[in-house]
Amino acid sequence: MSKDAAGKRPTIVDVARHAGVSTAAASKVLRNAYGVSPQMKAKVQASMKALGYRPLASARGMRGRTQAVAVVVADLHNEFSSLLVEGIRQEAERQKYRLLVAPAGSGKEAQNRMVEDLIDRGMDGIVLISPLGTDAELETLARSIPLVVLGRHASSSDYDSVAADDFNGANLVVDHLVSLGHRRITYVNHTTEGTNDARLPEEVRVRGYVDAMIRHGLGDAIDIIQSQWSQEGGEQAGTAILSRADRPTAVFAGCDVAAFGVLTTMWNARISVPNELSIVGFDNIFTTSLAPISITTVDQSGLDMGAAAGKLLLERVGGRTEPVNSMVQPTLVARNTTAAPVMAHRKREP
Amino acid sequence: MSKDAAGKRPTIVDVARHAGVSTAAASKVLRNAYGVSPQMKAKVQASMKALGYRPLASARGMRGRTQAVAVVVADLHNEFSSLLVEGIRQEAERQKYRLLVAPAGSGKEAQNRMVEDLIDRGMDGIVLISPLGTDAELETLARSIPLVVLGRHASSSDYDSVAADDFNGANLVVDHLVSLGHRRITYVNHTTEGTNDARLPEEVRVRGYVDAMIRHGLGDAIDIIQSQWSQEGGEQAGTAILSRADRPTAVFAGCDVAAFGVLTTMWNARISVPNELSIVGFDNIFTTSLAPISITTVDQSGLDMGAAAGKLLLERVGGRTEPVNSMVQPTLVARNTTAAPVMAHRKREP
DNA sequence: ATAAGTTCGTAGTACGTTATACACTTCTTA
DNA sequence: TAAGAAGTGTATAACGTACTACGAACTTAT
Numbered sequence: 001m002s003k004d005a006a007g008k009r010p011t012i013v014d015v016a017r018h019a020g021v022s023t024a025a026a027s028k029v030l031r032n033a034y035g036v037s038p039q040m041k042a043k044v045q046a047s048m049k050a051l052g053y054r055p056l057a058s059a060r061g062m063r064g065r066t067q068a069v070a071v072v073v074a075d076l077h078n079e080f081s082s083l084l085v086e087g088i089r090q091e092a093e094r095q096k097y098r099l100l101v102a103p104a105g106s107g108k109e110a111q112n113r114m115v116e117d118l119i120d121r122g123m124d125g126i127v128l129i130s131p132l133g134t135d136a137e138l139e140t141l142a143r144s145i146p147l148v149v150l151g152r153h154a155s156s157s158d159y160d161s162v163a164a165d166d167f168n169g170a171n172l173v174v175d176h177l178v179s180l181g182h183r184r185i186t187y188v189n190h191t192t193e194g195t196n197d198a199r200l201p202e203e204v205r206v207r208g209y210v211d212a213m214i215r216h217g218l219g220d221a222i223d224i225i226q227s228q229w230s231q232e233g234g235e236q237a238g239t240a241i242l243s244r245a246d247r248p249t250a251v252f253a254g255c256d257v258a259a260f261g262v263l264t265t266m267w268n269a270r271i272s273v274p275n276e277l278s279i280v281g282f283d284n285i286f287t288t289s290l291a292p293i294s295i296t297t298v299d300q301s302g303l304d305m306g307a308a309a310g311k312l313l314l315e316r317v318g319g320r321t322e323p324v325n326s327m328v329q330p331t332l333v334a335r336n337t338t339a340a341p342v343m344a345h346r347k348r349e350p
Numbered sequence: 351m352s353k354d355a356a357g358k359r360p361t362i363v364d365v366a367r368h369a370g371v372s373t374a375a376a377s378k379v380l381r382n383a384y385g386v387s388p389q390m391k392a393k394v395q396a397s398m399k400a401l402g403y404r405p406l407a408s409a410r411g412m413r414g415r416t417q418a419v420a421v422v423v424a425d426l427h428n429e430f431s432s433l434l435v436e437g438i439r440q441e442a443e444r445q446k447y448r449l450l451v452a453p454a455g456s457g458k459e460a461q462n463r464m465v466e467d468l469i470d471r472g473m474d475g476i477v478l479i480s481p482l483g484t485d486a487e488l489e490t491l492a493r494s495i496p497l498v499v500l501g502r503h504a505s506s507s508d509y510d511s512v513a514a515d516d517f518n519g520a521n522l523v524v525d526h527l528v529s530l531g532h533r534r535i536t537y538v539n540h541t542t543e544g545t546n547d548a549r550l551p552e553e554v555r556v557r558g559y560v561d562a563m564i565r566h567g568l569g570d571a572i573d574i575i576q577s578q579w580s581q582e583g584g585e586q587a588g589t590a591i592l593s594r595a596d597r598p599t600a601v602f603a604g605c606d607v608a609a610f611g612v613l614t615t616m617w618n619a620r621i622s623v624p625n626e627l628s629i630v631g632f633d634n635i636f637t638t639s640l641a642p643i644s645i646t647t648v649d650q651s652g653l654d655m656g657a658a659a660g661k662l663l664l665e666r667v668g669g670r671t672e673p674v675n676s677m678v679q680p681t682l683v684a685r686n687t688t689a690a691p692v693m694a695h696r697k698r699e700p
Numbered sequence: 701a702t703a704a705g706t707t708c709g710t711a712g713t714a715c716g717t718t719a720t721a722c723a724c725t726t727c728t729t730a
Numbered sequence: 731t732a733a734g735a736a737g738t739g740t741a742t743a744a745c746g747t748a749c750t751a752c753g754a755a756c757t758t759a760t
Contacts, residue, residue, distance in 0.1 A: 033719085057471040058411030103439050120407045122408040409745070
């Protein structure tokens with residue numbers, strides 16, 4: 001009985017011995033490096049198969065590539081994040097790369113620790129979804145590992161970015177509502193205390209809303225409710241609107257989940273949507289398409305954004321250094337929560 | 351200028367030199383092993399902090415623990431999977447372990463490759479969510495790495511499992527419908543060709559349905575539609591039901607997403623839910639709670655299941671070998687898609 | 701004072717892989 | 731035909747950490 005058979009995992013040394021070549025040769029075959037004849041390649045590959053050899057990533061990571069990238073995400077509950085991740089995964093798979101998803105939890109600290117950890121684990125590159133750090137921090141990070149930032153409007157020379165054109169997306173929404181005849185359009189904003197980063201999607205969207213309102217001559221009608229982009233945040237915003245003497249005819253909730261919240265409040269208050277109030281979301285998550293809900297929203301094609309990010313990352317891993325900042329155009333998906341406003345109790349003119 | 355300052359990442363050798371001790375001593379401090387004086391410990395830790403040293407997981411993984419576990423999941427779109435993952439993550443975090451999520455994609459082959467890859471990457475343990483393999487394959491796998499299986503009714507001596515009591519869950523649904531006065535209750539089954547595994551949740555649920563029907567003396571009314579647990583599958587099942595001359599008064603869709611499909615079909619066909627048809631889901635995913643939808647369903651508390659799985663895995667990593675197979679009890683969440691049947695067009699008795 | 705522990709610290713090697721440097725053939729080309 | 735060039739394989743030094751053995755210093759028991 002040979003000593004290989006002793007239940008241990010086969011190493012590249014075992015493969016080389018089995019094939020009767022040097023370990024260096026076996027290694028070359030493994031990473032199909034230059035300088036190996038077809039015969040030798042066949043022989044070594046046969047031995048690998050015979051022994052059931054698989055390279056050990058930990059050992060591999062000490063010298064060269066890991067063939068793995070990671071995406072850091074705060075939270076997997078967000079359906080849109082899942083879409084982005086799936087997009088990255090598909091692209092990674094196409095290029096024989098592994099994608100690992102790293103749920104960091106909320107908070108900048110947790111996120112930073114996770115990123116460090118991934119570097120320590122020898123990831124070849126990292127995608128960050130809507131990261132919290134400052135530009136300077138991202139720059140520094142990008143100098144230690146190939147980096148792509150997803151869902152944040154960046155223009156760095158050290159990393160790539162992919163983002164939806166949130167400004168234009170917000171424009172589409174306002175245009176749609178105005179074309180239906182709305183004038184009093186309320187926007188639900190997402191505010192995080194402390195962070196005040198003009199590059200975050202929420203900041204860009206609110207600017208898009210303001211800009212579009214002004215463009216339509218509705219500067220006086222600008223109305224922004226500070227809340228959170230969550231079910232609860234949407235419900236609170238809805239409640240705030242209901243308590244007004246003079247209600248808007250349409251609400252742009254900023255994101256789909258918040259739109260759910262607004263919708264819930266209206267449902268409970270027996271306010272008819274879209275007759276008494278039009279509601280628009282953002283993201284086009286699956287649930288918005290369900291027949292009983294059918295929310296008008298903005299589609300960002302998360303799958304494409306993810307795939308684009310994956311592609312850029314792997315290019316960067318492959319050696320590209322010129323930065324690419326790409327922006328994908330969102331589209332409006334008109335459904336059943338928007339309609340022309342009913343001009344019932346019109347505000348008296350002075 | 352010292353040669354440490356040359357932009358390179360500090361290693362344990364740098365730390366040792368900085369502290370004026372041997373690398374072995376530094377290593378001991380790092381893993382707080384036996385045989386290190388308080389002074390030395392303080393000195394080395396100071397050097398680590400000063401140099402910003404972080405151990406390299408890849409190198410570490412070649413010898414001992416990685417302090418990381420992974421969860422393999424086919425698909426992150428499934429909202430319930432996200433809940434499970436979050437549960438595991440929280441438990442892992444509590445115990446200072448890293449959780450990485452590995453989206454395998456669909457198919458048994460892809461899943462197996464992913465698992466091998468994770469082993470190669472030196473994961474300390476693995477959680478599998480509703481794995482596709484046979485019992486024998488899982489046993490084999492469990493012998494090479496600590497393993498916990500989630501969402502599959504197993505009883506192995508080599509790995510742990512956590513599953514909801516799907517049999518009882520199905521019973522709760524039928525009991526609820528029968529107590530409302532329903533007798534003709536249709537079940538939407540999830541069928542995967544090839545796999546016929548009695549331990550899968552779908553198989554257990556259908557047995558629970560059949561058993562409960564018989565227990566209520568409704569054996570003759572048993573009606574199972576073979577479909578898929580997806581939006582489309584639910585829609586198809588709904589269409590099939592609509593085409594019947596003699597329709598059931600209630601549909602148990604097997605899972606929430608399928609219930610959405612049934613609901614969509616009924617909505618489009620202007621069938622009033624729950625008046626003309628009651629619908630029940632399973633999983634209690636967030637969307638079911640939305641006011642305009644409000645589906646009656648069964649809650650499995652995914653967060654708890656995930657946390658339980660995480661706990662078991664880390665125990666196993668820590669050395670436990672006796673298997674634990676735990677089952678969590680689901681609860682019925684009655685909402686607005688179930689009501690007493692309207693006895694309008696009653697089938698004539700012979 | 702000496703033997704027998706303890707406690708603290710170090711040398712050195714193993715882990716599995718990559719990759720550089722080099723030697724030996726065989727093919728081109730002037 | 732000599733001199734390079736291209737092709738093919740090997741020896742071996744890293745990579746950063748863990749850990750076994752072992753020695754030195756310091757206590758304690760006799």
